[in-house]
Amino acid sequence: MQFVQIALFILLSGASFFLFFKQAKVIYDNIMLGRKEKIHDDPAWGLQQMLIIAFGQKKMFKITSAALLHLVIYVSFVITQIELLEVFIDGVFGQHRAVYHFFESHRLLFFQQLYYLSINMIEILSLLTFAVTIAFLWRRNIIRLPRLNKPEMDGWPRKDANLILLFELTLIFCIFSMNIGDRALQLKGGNPHYPALNGGGFLLSGSIAPLLTSLPEGLLIAFERFGWWGHIIMVFVFLNYLPKSKHLHIMLAFPNTYFSRKQPKGEIINMPQIMNEVKSMFDDSFVAPEVEGEMKFGAKDANDLSWKNLLDAYSCTECGRCTEQCPANQTGKLLSPRKIMMATRDRIEELGKGIREHGPDFSDNKSLLGDYISKEELLACTTCNACVEACPVTISPLEIIVELRRNLIMEAADSPAEWNNMFTNLENNQAPWQFSREDGMNWADDMN
């Protein structure tokens, strides 16, 4: 029986890590379909951003209530990884609480206390997380918080969000079922696989376990094993679900904040090729330096975007803070910055799949601009940076919007008539209105 469990455990963990890395590789390849670009060459600064924004959750605190709720789950998740280590050791060696018994048999008192502290913290945080998860489900489905219920959340995105929360509830239930069953068996005595720990029960499971000691040993073992296996199976399911889910932010928030842009938010990224072309128009003697890659007028499809825009898309957890702050969205326009990120991820997934199956020249006659993001959405943006400011993990929907606009205006020449007038005025009068530059000082006549 023990052997079967060990074999099953090794098989399951091997398969789940293999499948996870396979999926992670696909995502990496998809991101690398984007345009190559150096984001910054300042590792110290990047690490600082990562520590403050991702690890330290700084930008989450723009909404205090959501930040506190999220913090409970986040801290709980991080600390629960300690217990996961022991679960792995136990699984591989067919032991039970191997780490604690190691400390006990070597009389490492400090570590024994540290162990109790960790598990007690995990239990308390798990209980809190259980409550927070219910609150999150409540907010999303009963109160129906507006930012979590915009049209782009219909269908799979809403199911995805709820599924994650249900996974969490199951996981926590399993943790308690494991610890309570274990303690009840210890109290009941007689089973060599569940020897009593010399520190007694843990804070929460230890106070419930005494109520269950009258149950038959077989049932308690089933209860404990259900918890143990359920817990680890949920971990494997979660790991392999992540790459398909908005929940991938728990991993990608870290690299994404590391690769934050150093430039001020107001700066729109330069286009060196066009700069050089215009330079050579003004100056015959100017010889344009070689710029890597072919001349492109902004982005038509997801792989014309920078790899950073694609990493942004995979890092988005669809919280909708960007959309909530967007002036266009607030006044009922079609634009939703969150939807820009979701569409970009959907499209690069589709494009990546096509390219893997049919080679680099794959085309399905579709593109990000037009089929996924419409002209009307793009034209609604005021470039006000509210979405960029709001994002807790430094995603920029604005960069994608500007890249697509560049294609719309310069490549597709599909500009609104009013903008065409403005462009003409800028070319003829160097001002966006039909005034002559000669009259540019007329205001000074009214100085006195």
Add this chain to the structure above:
Amino acid sequence: MSENKVPVMADLAAEGREPEILFWVGCAGSFDQRAQRVTIAFAKILNALGTDYAVLGKEECCTGDPARRAGNEFVFQMLAQQNVATLNAYNVKKIVTTCPHCFNTLKNEYPSLGGDYQVIHHSQFMQQLIDEGKLVVEGGAFKGKRITYHDPCYLGRANDVYEAPRAVIESLDSDFVEMRNCKSKALCCGAGGAQMWKEDEPGNSRINTKRAQQALDVNPDYIAVACPYCNTMLTDGVKEAGKQDGVKVIDIAELIAMANGL
């Protein structure tokens, strides 16, 4: 009055003079009737302070901000490179501007085109002189008046300048009140990203209508602005709400000029 003449760069250059600071007027400041009054107010402040400055006048082109944000990089590059050539020819070191869009483009986007200048917004210019005691503001005219301030996106979020315009307003001895959405959470006026030159896309209201309403919600006597486009958008929004008789939309340069009787 001779002291209220506006020095032009080309004239000074002809005399072999290089002024300390260039006042970048911007297209709105040059041609839009409402914004011209802000330009005049700020030029009067510069004159009153005896600032060593000049404007480019007919040689100034649009910075290219609306073209670049609309997606027309060619037009942006043509304008920007022309401006960089002009500015470098005059050996300009320091620029002050009353427009956050010009401010942002000159400051953040011209360096990669070979144009490196110290660029400040007129709110920062005035704050600095107030702090140094060189610009003494007489509070009388606005004493007890309720003033709120609308953050321009390209000054606030884009460049993190939130305190300078507030410091200028607070020098007036007035009753300053913040809107609910202010600073980094301020709602855009609706003009940025070249929206100034087209109608809003279909929706349930205009952006400027919504922002004007947020300002009117705090019952101000004045809505202070620091951008010519915000000025236009909020003036329209206040008019739409029928409040134009009680509530004035006014630039911070006009506030200071009026307070000092310029």
